[in-house]
Amino acid sequence: xxxxxxxxxxxxxxxxxxxxxxxxxxxxxxxxxxxxxxxxxxxxxxxxxxxxxxxxxxxxxxxxxxxxxxxxxxxxxxxxxxxxxxxxxxxxxxxxxxxxxxxxxxxxxxxxxxxxxxxxxxxxxxxxxxxxxxxxxxxxxxxxxxxxxxxxxxxxxxxxxxxxxxxxxxxxxxxxxxxxxxxxxxxxxxxxxxxxxxxxxxxxxxxxxxxxxxxxxxxxxxxxxxxxxxxxxxxxxxxxxxxxxxxxxxxxxxxxxxxxxxxxxxxxxxxxxxxxxxxxxxxxxxxxxxxxxxxxxxxxxxxxxxxxxxxxxxxxxxxxxxxxxxxxxxxxx
Numbered sequence: 001x002x003x004x005x006x007x008x009x010x011x012x013x014x015x016x017x018x019x020x021x022x023x024x025x026x027x028x029x030x031x032x033x034x035x036x037x038x039x040x041x042x043x044x045x046x047x048x049x050x051x052x053x054x055x056x057x058x059x060x061x062x063x064x065x066x067x068x069x070x071x072x073x074x075x076x077x078x079x080x081x082x083x084x085x086x087x088x089x090x091x092x093x094x095x096x097x098x099x100x101x102x103x104x105x106x107x108x109x110x111x112x113x114x115x116x117x118x119x120x121x122x123x124x125x126x127x128x129x130x131x132x133x134x135x136x137x138x139x140x141x142x143x144x145x146x147x148x149x150x151x152x153x154x155x156x157x158x159x160x161x162x163x164x165x166x167x168x169x170x171x172x173x174x175x176x177x178x179x180x181x182x183x184x185x186x187x188x189x190x191x192x193x194x195x196x197x198x199x200x201x202x203x204x205x206x207x208x209x210x211x212x213x214x215x216x217x218x219x220x221x222x223x224x225x226x227x228x229x230x231x232x233x234x235x236x237x238x239x240x241x242x243x244x245x246x247x248x249x250x251x252x253x254x255x256x257x258x259x260x261x262x263x264x265x266x267x268x269x270x271x272x273x274x275x276x277x278x279x280x281x282x283x284x285x286x287x288x289x290x291x292x293x294x295x296x297x298x299x300x301x302x303x304x305x306x307x308x309x310x311x312x313x314x315x316x317x318x319x320x321x322x323x324x325x326x327x328x329x330x331x332x333x
Contacts, residue, residue, distance in 0.1 A: 025046045025047055026151065027144070027151040028043055028117075028118060028129055029043065029044035029083060029143070030141070030144065031137060031160075032095070032171065033110065033111065033137045033140055033165075034141070035166055036090075037090035037091045037092075038092055039087065039091065039109060039110055040085055040088070040098075040108070040171065041087075041108065041116055042085045042086075042172070043073075043083060043086070044144075045078035045081065045082055046149045046150075047080055047081075048080050050079050050080055051078050052074075052076070052077045053076050053077065054074050055074060056073040056074065056118060056119070056126075057071060057073060057118070057119040057120075057121075058070070058107050058108075058116070058118060059107055059117050060114050060117075061115045063114060064113055064114065064115055064134065065132075069105075069107050071103065071105045071108070083173065083174050085099045085100045086102075086108055087099040088104070088109055095168065098171045111138065112135050112136060112137040112138025112234075113130075114130070115131060115136075116130060124153075126151045126153065127151035127152055128152065128154065128155050129160075130155050131155045131262075135234040135236070136262070140163065140165065141164065141167045141168070142162060143161045143170055144159060144161075145159055145160065145161060145177050146178060147159075147179060158179075161179070162261065162289075183274070185222070187222065193222065194222050194223060194224045195221045195223055196246070197225055197240065197241070197252070197254065198248060198251035198253060200286070201324060206282075209221075209277045210277065215278060215279040215280070216279075216287065217276050217277045218276075220274050220275055221275065221286070222274050223272075223273050223275075223286060224273075224296075225240035225242055225270070226240070226268065226271075226299055226301070226302060227240060227241075227266065227269045227301075228240070228301065229327060230263060230266065231256075235258065236262050237257045237258040237259040237260075237263065238259070238263055238271075239257070239325055239327070240254065240255050240257050240286075240325070241254050241255075242254070249310060252322055252323055252325055253326055254326030254327070255284065255285065255286055255325045256285040257275065257285065257286045258275075259288050259293065260288065263293065265295065267301035267302070268300060268301035269298055270295070270297040270298060271293050271294060271296060272294050272296055273286060273288065275287050276289075284324060284325070285325075302326075303327070304327045304328055305327065305328050306328070307328050307331050308331075
């Protein structure tokens with residue numbers, strides 16, 4: 001069942017009589033994957049004429065399996081320089097208050113690993129948020145930057161700003177959102193002071209920079225290292241290894257960098273990053289809120305380190321703690 005806001009329906013009925021502009025751009029402009037049923041997709045018309053969405057479909061690919069659950073959009077019209085917001089009808093009132101069309105259709109019952117797309121009448125992808133087989137949007141709001149106001153048949157993460165879970169900023173309006181200035185690995189225009197990975201890890205079970213709840217620093221730290229592995233699953237980021245070994249067996253030379261989007265990096269890339277130190281479910285990591293990393297060069301990718309059990313280790317968990325974030329070989333039984 002689909003429920004349409006009465007004011008929006010009146011506007012749609014009036015505008016449907018107007019001719020669609022030949023050069024209008026129709027694209028997904030915002031994506032909300034919030035708590036519970038707080039799921040919404042905003043579709044925009046950046047053209048100068050109203051557009052009836054004849055033969056358009058809003059679709060979800062469950063778990064990115066390549067098939068599509070499609071909602072026919074032919075009865076809807078988007079006024080010029082405006083948007084329509086489609087949302088799950090069980091969403092919170094805060095979401096529904098900004099919604100043009102509320103529906104129980106499966107296309108609006110998605111999770112962060114379900115790509116969302118606009119399809120044409122032949123089922124071809126015109127625009128898409130997300131990639132098949134990847135967890136791209138879990139607990140996030142994604143807003144398209146103004147310089148990417150056009151459809152794309154492939155998902156380009158750099159075209160989207162990432163907001164917090166259930167953040168509805170801009171929903172229901174075609175607001176210009178400029179991308180942030182590209183990260184340059186500078187601190188107020190100067191070469192940054194890098195914090196060593198070993199100093200962040202420390203000799204204990206958690207980072208010495210963390211004193212307690214909320215287990216994340218207010219300050220952001222610059223870190224430099226070489227990528228040992230990239231994670232593109234539900235935890236998106238990469239593992240960074242120190243460029244120099246401190247030869248202290250009690251400190252790890254590795255650190256996980258949580259980017260919240262899939263980084264275009266590979267093992268052996270030397271990078272500069274800036275983020276907050278965080279203890280997350282027992283793992284020390286560097287959390288990035290923006291794309292605050294830059295590739296600075298390449299070198300031989302790190303090789304696996306053989307784990308050595310020390311006589312001072314109280315248990316194997318303590319042994320592993322000393323290698324947290326590193327590429328390792330497990331000891332033979």
